[in-house]
Amino acid sequence: MNPKQQRHIPTYSASELAVLKKLISTTHTWTDAHTVLSTALEQAAKLAAADGAECHLVNPSGELQFTTQYNLDPDFMSGSLDIRFPLGTGIPGLAYSSQRAFFIPDIETEEQYQRQNLAQKARYRSLICVPLSGMDSLLGTFMLYFRKRIRPDAGLRETLTAIGKQLGISIERSRLFRQTSEQLKELQILQTVANALNRSANIQEALERSLEAVITAMNMRCGWVVLLDGFQKNRLAASYNLPPELDPADWSAMRTHCRCIELLQLGKLDTAIKIVECQQLKKVTSPDYPYHSHASIPVRAGTMLLGNLNIVPPSGSAITIENYRLFSSIGDQIGVAIERARLYEQAKEQRTREQQILLGHGQMLLGERKLQTILNQTIKVVSDALQVEYAILALVAVDGNFSMKTDLGFSSSKTQDIADVLLTDNSAIFQSIRVKMPVINLDLNLEKQLKINMDDQNIILTSSLIVPMLMGEEALGSIAVYSQFPRQWSEDEIRLLSLLANQTAIAIENTRLLEAEHTARKHAEVLHLQTIQQSQDIILAYDTTIEGWSRALDLRDKETEEHTLRVTNLTIQLAQAFGISDVELKHIRRGALLHDIGKMGIPDNILRKSGALSDDERAMMHQHPQLAYEMLSPIAYLLPALDIPYCHHEKWDGTGYPRGLMREEIPLAARIFTVVDVFDALTSDRPYRPAWTKNKAIEYIRQQAGSHFDPRVVDVFLNLIGKS
Numbered sequence: 001m002n003p004k005q006q007r008h009i010p011t012y013s014a015s016e017l018a019v020l021k022k023l024i025s026t027t028h029t030w031t032d033a034h035t036v037l038s039t040a041l042e043q044a045a046k047l048a049a050a051d052g053a054e055c056h057l058v059n060p061s062g063e064l065q066f067t068t069q070y071n072l073d074p075d076f077m078s079g080s081l082d083i084r085f086p087l088g089t090g091i092p093g094l095a096y097s098s099q100r101a102f103f104i105p106d107i108e109t110e111e112q113y114q115r116q117n118l119a120q121k122a123r124y125r126s127l128i129c130v131p132l133s134g135m136d137s138l139l140g141t142f143m144l145y146f147r148k149r150i151r152p153d154a155g156l157r158e159t160l161t162a163i164g165k166q167l168g169i170s171i172e173r174s175r176l177f178r179q180t181s182e183q184l185k186e187l188q189i190l191q192t193v194a195n196a197l198n199r200s201a202n203i204q205e206a207l208e209r210s211l212e213a214v215i216t217a218m219n220m221r222c223g224w225v226v227l228l229d230g231f232q233k234n235r236l237a238a239s240y241n242l243p244p245e246l247d248p249a250d251w252s253a254m255r256t257h258c259r260c261i262e263l264l265q266l267g268k269l270d271t272a273i274k275i276v277e278c279q280q281l282k283k284v285t286s287p288d289y290p291y292h293s294h295a296s297i298p299v300r301a302g303t304m305l306l307g308n309l310n311i312v313p314p315s316g317s318a319i320t321i322e323n324y325r326l327f328s329s330i331g332d333q334i335g336v337a338i339e340r341a342r343l344y345e346q347a348k349e350q351r352t353r354e355q356q357i358l359l360g361h362g363q364m365l366l367g368e369r370k371l372q373t374i375l376n377q378t379i380k381v382v383s384d385a386l387q388v389e390y391a392i393l394a395l396v397a398v399d400g401n402f403s404m405k406t407d408l409g410f411s412s413s414k415t416q417d418i419a420d421v422l423l424t425d426n427s428a429i430f431q432s433i434r435v436k437m438p439v440i441n442l443d444l445n446l447e448k449q450l451k452i453n454m455d456d457q458n459i460i461l462t463s464s465l466i467v468p469m470l471m472g473e474e475a476l477g478s479i480a481v482y483s484q485f486p487r488q489w490s491e492d493e494i495r496l497l498s499l500l501a502n503q504t505a506i507a508i509e510n511t512r513l514l515e516a517e518h519t520a521r522k523h524a525e526v527l528h529l530q531t532i533q534q535s536q537d538i539i540l541a542y543d544t545t546i547e548g549w550s551r552a553l554d555l556r557d558k559e560t561e562e563h564t565l566r567v568t569n570l571t572i573q574l575a576q577a578f579g580i581s582d583v584e585l586k587h588i589r590r591g592a593l594l595h596d597i598g599k600m601g602i603p604d605n606i607l608r609k610s611g612a613l614s615d616d617e618r619a620m621m622h623q624h625p626q627l628a629y630e631m632l633s634p635i636a637y638l639l640p641a642l643d644i645p646y647c648h649h650e651k652w653d654g655t656g657y658p659r660g661l662m663r664e665e666i667p668l669a670a671r672i673f674t675v676v677d678v679f680d681a682l683t684s685d686r687p688y689r690p691a692w693t694k695n696k697a698i699e700y701i702r703q704q705a706g707s708h709f710d711p712r713v714v715d716v717f718l719n720l721i722g723k724s
Contacts, residue, residue: 033174040167041070050144056092057140073122092141095129102129130164134172189217197337207238227307243284260296272297272324290315297331301339365507375406378504388481395477432466433475439466465489469505568592570676591644598628626658643667671710
């Protein structure tokens with residue numbers, strides 16, 4: 001193998017290995033960088049038999065700065081604290097830049113060494129400077145001081161270089177651990193603030209809770225939040241642990257001029273800053289609050305400055321860059337929460353306003369039945385709700401054409417001109433009806449489309465919002481609102497106008513249905529009256545026919561016309577005494593008039609025979625009730641009147657004809673008529689006998705009660721006859 005290619009493997013003595021082992025164990029155990037450095041310096045100094053040691057780390061300015069020491073001479077150490085080594089200068093700077101260990105056998109004669117006087121007083125003669133190198137970067141150097149001249153061998157140099165690398169890695173790890181811990185703490189604080197903001201009932205409570213969370217978690221002293229109102233004036237929105245002299249109830253205490261307030265009001269508080277000699281805190285004279293400065297952090301929502309968050313650290317404590325970064329994140333959190341709450345309240349107010357508008361409009365529609373009044377009221381509601389001066393409401397007619405029914409802002413003398421411009425087949429109004437969706441125009445090409453001359457003044461409409469009035473899937477018309485100025489129609493405005501349009505569509509449809517119902521009802525009433533008149537005419541014709549039949553029967557039976565009329569009238573009176581309804585009385589009257597209609601089927605030689613009838617003739621005569629049934633039952637109109645023609649010869653005891661019915665089997669109308677018919681027959685002259693007297697006939701009727709007649713009917717009849 002080529003010697004140049006051979007890898008040098010360092011060899012360590014037992015004592016060196018013990019030191020390295022202890023150093024590795026220590027640096028893996030401790031996560032604090034200061035502890036790691038102190039332990040490593042001690043081990044390195046003991047290993048090299050050095051009289052003292054110091055460490056320099058690169059600061060944020062890119063300079064090597066004294067960080068820690070081991071067993072240094074006190075005067076030497078105090079004189080070294082404020083010394084900075086730019087990279088590449090001085091022994092530490094050279095070791096750092098060259099990334100190799102430097103051995104200075106004689107400090108007094110070394111030109112690059114800058115502290116000869118201090119070293120001479122401390123009697124330091126030689127030094128070794130070793131770079132601290134991490135995994136990916138250089139971190140600084142450490143130096144070992146000797147009070148005697150030494151010449152370290154290669155093994156010691158290799159050991160110290162190994163210590164430098166191990167120490168650099170340990171510092172990186174401790175820094176990473178500290179950074180991770182701080183980030184975790186920041187996340188926890190941000191989460192705490194987020195929880196406070198999200199769980200609060202209102203923005204005031206959210207600010208107070210989040211402020212308390214920040215002050216407590218970061219061990220700060222006190223704090224407050226100032227917000228701008230609509231006039232760029234500050235107001236104290238929340239505070240935590242303020243000194244008594246800064247009582248939140250005393251507004252004047254928070255209005256004292258201060259740089260943070262000045263920047264806030266000017267809108268120039270762009271980043272978190274430190275306010276020195278705060279005019280507000282100067283009011284505090286209590287020894288318990290020995291501080292006069294604070295951090296002021298902008299509270300923003302996006303690019304909008306809403307106020308500032310002010311944090312006071314404990315006395316003597318500095319606010320770090322990391323603190324400012326965290327405060328800025330918290331300020332943004334608070335700003336977003338405030339803006340979210342504002343938008344929520346704004347949306348809530350908008351919804352409440354919408355509900356009130358819709359409720360009022362709905363109540364108006366419920367109480368109105370006239371279509372034109374509904375349209376006129378709707379256009380006014382739309383104008384007030386959307387703050388527009390020009391509006392049109394157009395309806396679709398039955399033939400598919402549409403016309404302007406009402407408008408706002410336009411001259412009534414120019415209605416036709418407006419219709420010619422706005423109600424064409426290719427207009428936006430027609431388009432909204434066709435597509436059944438809102439149509440928005442932000443640039444109406446005014447010179448060509450919507451330049452309307454009204455009372456010698458040109459109205460130029462710049463933007464429009466048109467929504468259809470939908471009833472289910474049918475568009476009944478459109479509502480169009482116009483603006484003379486460029487206007488972005490918001491989603492809330494589009495939704496509100498659409499809801500108003502649909503409410504109106506329902507009302508329009510209801511009025512149309514009511515009108516159609518009213519028309520149909522009137523038509524039905526006319527038809528009903530016509531039907532009633534026709535029915536009455538038919539009934540009159542039927543009744544006239546029935547009366548004609550009854551007169552013909554009386555003449556054929558050689559009886560006078562008065563018989564049928566007498567028994568009919570008396571039967572009606574007796575039926576009324578039983579409380580029979582008027583409808584039933586009509587059927588009883590018809591039955592009484594037709595009681596002997598069956599005799600039309602009896603031959604004249606039997607019907608007009610003056611002498612006694614033979615058995616066969618009597619049997620034939622007894623068939624006339626059955627013949628009446630057969631003649632009348634096919635006539636539906638006369639079916640309810642059949643009881644008397646069919647059953648007036650039945651008897652209470654069941655000895656009558658044609659069916660031998662008895663008691664309640666005989667219809668009541670027939671039982672009533674039987675008594676009247678017999679009474680009239682007895683009191684009338686007949687060819688074969690003279691008329692009986694009334695008293696004799698009454699006595700006969702009374703005797704036949706329970707055999708021929710229904711006793712109850714007889715009682716009512718006799719009572720009726722006795723009053724006549």
